[in-house]
Amino acid sequence: MISRILTGIVFLLLAGVMSLLALSVWPEPDPEDVKTRHDQQRIEHLNAIIEHLHSFRNQQGRLPVSLQELSNHLPRLQWRDPQTDLPFEYQLIRADVYSLCGVFETSTNDGTFGSLPGFNRHDQGRHCVYRTFEP
Secondary structure, three states: OHHHHHHHHHHHHHHHHHHHHHHHHOOOOOHHHHHHHHHHHHHHHHHHHHHHHHHHHHHHOOOOOOHHHHHHHOOOOOOEOOOOOOEOEEEEEEOOEEEEEEEEOOOOOOOOOOOOOOOOOOOOEEEEEEEEOOO
């Protein structure tokens, strides 16, 4: 009985040592890769917001006054920055014009951006897009 207990303790100690060893040699992610992934999440959320703003306008005949109003119609809408949890900046400039802004950790103005306009091309820091609807 005692030998089983000792064997169990030795096994647990070895498993713990192996886990610590594995964690100590696991490479940390490249900080630039992490920033790029964060910005990609922001781009996905901001592009989704743009799509929903256009859908809202087509259905309601007007733009929402805030992202909060938009999210009341779409409870699953991600209207906050996934890293800071601050709301993205939305401003209704006129009845048919709005701006939407995000703050980015990297710059994609080096030719590595996608083909869609808007947030795919941005500098590090605050970047806004402006949209105007035809009357």
